[in-house]
Amino acid sequence: MLKKLHGTLHFSIRQFNGTTLVSEQSFRNNAAQTVDGSWQLKTTATAMPGAIDVQAVCRLEQGTAAQSAIAVSLEFGKWSTHNYVMVPASVYNGNRYRVIGNGYNPSYPEDMYYNPKVPLTISNNPRLSTEINGPSLISLQTGNAATPAICFFSPSEKKGFILLTTQQTRLGNSGLIIEESSGSDSCVMGITAPAVRKLAAGFGDFHPSGDHAPDWKAGDEVTMHFRIYVFEADGIPAVLSRFIQVRGEPGGPGQPRNILPMSKLLQCASDICRNNFIAVKAGAYYKPENNEDFQLGWVSGMINTYPMLALNDTLERQRVAAELDFVVNTLQGKSGYFYGGITAGGQLHSEKIHPSFPVAQAMVRKNGDVLFWLMKHLLLLKAQGYGASIRPEWEQAARRLATAFAATWKKYGEFGQYIAPETGEIAVFNSTAGAIVPAGLVMASRYFHVREWTKIAADASAFYYLRDVERQGLTGGDCGDISQDANSESAFGFLESLMAMYHYSGQQRWLTMAETQAALCATWVLSYDPVFPSGSAVDQLQCHMAGAVWASIQNKHAAPGICTSSGDALFKLFRATGNKRYADLLRDIQHAHAEAVNMPGHLTTHHLIGSSMERIQPSDAEGKESVGNFINTRNSWTETAGMLMALEIPGIYVNTDKEEVYVFDHVTARILSKDKSAITLAVTNQTPYDAAVSLMAETNRQASVPLAYTAFLKWLHIKVDAGKTVEVRIPRD
The missing domain is CATH 1.50.10.20 (Glycosyltransferase)
Known part of the structure; x- marks a missing residue:
């Protein structure tokens, strides 16, 4: 799968002094040897439609290891700075734009005023370099992202890539790394357990991260879970469209609670x-x-x-x-x-x-x-x-x-x-x-x-x-x-x-x-x-x-x-x-x-x-x-x-032709019965507050007509007291 993007994958042990990388030892034949320790790696790869799901268990079998982290690195050759790189809520198009200021809400320089040719200009955020042969590194932790993921689109290869992982291992939040080579002709994207960043990104600036790699003793291990997608893509929209399909994996989607009607x-x-x-x-x-x-x-x-x-x-x-x-x-x-x-x-x-x-x-x-x-x-x-x-x-x-x-x-x-x-x-x-x-x-x-x-x-x-x-x-x-x-x-x-x-x-x-x-x-x-x-x-x-x-x-x-x-x-x-x-x-x-x-x-x-x-x-x-x-x-x-x-979101939405019910409010609803003339719902409110739940019901024909901005004025409101269940009969026409 990675070969489609001239990519390879390897695991390594990174040893640090504080947040400074001291050495790195790669696993070969599922084994690695550091100065004082012997390591074993066990990986389980499961093929999925368009993806590979990987569980990797890294264990220190013998000895000790000070300030060490596990790294998963995906290296891509034939890299181009024209590739679109995205980390959700943190990096878009590599953040490869002109940068001003060193802090929150920087003042604009004079040349940004009354200048139709002003380039897109951003604050001092993690970014890939706009210069060839310059340092080009983004180092984040999973807490910096709305989804722990790294994505890119390659225009030359007409392919998209998504790397998804979980927020944490037993070592805490993981790290997300994107680093281009000095000539920008290759790029390494990866995950570290845990995150060990030299600098943490602030609101338009950076500060010492305070990250620390753990010390290991014999028998210690960590499990990493990630998923790789490689797919055909004719543009950035294709990558975004695939992302919304898979964003809840592999950590699983959220589990919303009903607490406040x-x-x-x-x-x-x-x-x-x-x-x-x-x-x-x-x-x-x-x-x-x-x-x-x-x-x-x-x-x-x-x-x-x-x-x-x-x-x-x-x-x-x-x-x-x-x-x-x-x-x-x-x-x-x-x-x-x-x-x-x-x-x-x-x-x-x-x-x-x-x-x-x-x-x-x-x-x-x-x-x-x-x-x-x-x-x-x-x-x-x-x-x-x-x-x-x-x-x-x-x-x-x-x-x-x-x-x-x-x-x-x-x-x-x-x-x-x-x-x-x-x-x-x-x-x-x-x-x-x-x-x-x-x-x-x-x-x-x-x-x-x-x-x-x-x-x-x-x-x-x-x-x-x-x-x-x-x-x-x-x-x-x-x-x-x-x-x-x-x-x-x-x-x-x-x-x-x-x-x-x-x-x-x-x-x-x-x-x-x-x-x-x-x-x-x-x-x-x-x-x-x-x-x-x-x-x-x-x-x-x-x-x-x-x-x-x-x-x-x-x-x-x-x-x-x-x-x-x-x-x-x-x-x-x-x-x-x-x-x-x-x-x-x-x-x-x-x-x-x-x-x-x-x-x-x-x-x-x-x-x-x-x-x-x-x-x-x-x-x-x-x-x-x-x-x-x-x-x-x-x-x-x-x-x-x-x-x-x-006001503007119905508490319960029902398509009577499809006999489908979708609940937005903090209640539950299920179909009790249905016949040719109506559908009957049971609506339950398990919160401590009485609720007046808005309900919008329509047919396929009605759903094909765009919704008026004031449609909510006509929605039915169902009174459901705290801890109670009521039945609601919804006509089909």
Whole structure:
């Protein structure tokens, strides 16, 4: 199998002095001899369709061995730096990009401003070299990856490769190594037990790892388990598509727990949001952060209004209207673009400013959020029967913003990363910061009957897919605290856009792209339940964290949810394709979110009941002491994401023609009986909280029609008290 990629595999014993490699002895005929020890190796290889599964037991038969680790090395000849290399949530396209700064959220150099030719630029992350004959090494531990895996695509060989392993052996987290030769004509990829890195990657920097190889005595052994896939591939999308199929192997997928019904989550989080409505000098709004300043889009400003509007409560509807008034009357610049935020005292924010260019700037991502969510607010008000309450100013603001995006596209052929709200000029080019813009544009196109915007949305979607997904295997740059690093938020935002294009056009090509994009999204989501350090907060609560969503290659942590979205695009993709992998991914995300919510007897933030925060930390990027420990604070965006999931994802989905039931909520459901006219379900709630479970049932014909953005308003809600089972009769028509 490896010969197809000019590869070989060997095992070795590596001896260290601290984190410095002192010597390496390879196994020959399943034996190795170090200075003071004799080793034996026993391997069991099992052929699988397109893969080889390997169990390797390495044992010190005689003697002793100080500071020693076991290494599995796969060496590939005829290597090319054009190969796409990916480690889920950590490395994309080898991270072979221009690097700036040495720490969190580095300032941009002057040459990145008003420069259409600016190269993709990232923070100081693990990466392969952009230079021939330079050092080219990535050294990680399994805790750095959403899935313990190394993947690559070889354009010259038209083949893909995936190496999967488990998080740990008895020695702790394993290491993941990628090292190119000095001439970049060969590459070694491998696993070590345990991880022994000289440096550990932080948030845009590196620090001494503190790793330590163990001492061995006669009789000590370690078992390593890994799986190798080699397959035909005509491009990066083929590798991503194979990855989403196998990401749960060999360690096994997560086992989500039912602990917090989505209705209870919505009640608790909306109570927090309700109590965070303030009136200050700048205006009246729900606080998007812990201070009183307002930040638009991204971390929930004018996004947390949507679930509050969906509550259909008179007071909250008035408050939402007050916030929309504040946003459109205070934050929109002359060009139609919005400023990214304002202090409570009324001082507008300028983002990523440079002394040489004092013109105020704003994130393109935030403006994309404004257009998308403002359109969703308008649609929701109409669906609720409150269309008459829509202010002309809101529609005018949305129309001006869509017009601004259209003008930017026609002038530059991209949306850029940062924009000048007064002039409409792109201040910083490149990245996928405009990932969600096509979704907002096509929605605005249909709402305002401007056909040109649909074409621009289609052109922009095709552009991002070709340039970023198909050619680079990444999306990035839409967070305000990173450079143009690959990140999860742009991945999910672009999936939203592709599904919006499918929704309004019905064209299969968008669905095909969306499946690839969903596979890219899956690379950012924990595929298994990590083992956290004994005594850590996550360990003590016995949390099952499969489904936590990693932030970016700079911000090396996972979070409870998608910033800031319900992920309902995955549900829509599941409906359109029937592929359960998308439903499983979304279910895992929702359940991991619930694991992070602060509830009685399940304290995470040690803050308000129903609060949550953005740190689920499997890596040691913030120090070994941070692994598995929550931060005792709260983040509005995670609470907003939870509310959105509770609203926009059905608790139970039933296809009555297929007689299939899928459960997203924290209940179980099974078919009790069925006849020609109906299906009867038994729904059981084993959590300590009463639940009102939303249920969506449809036929194949209904499932073939794209789901309306406000479809959740019509879903049935089933009351299931804590510890009880109820029967539900679902008509087939």
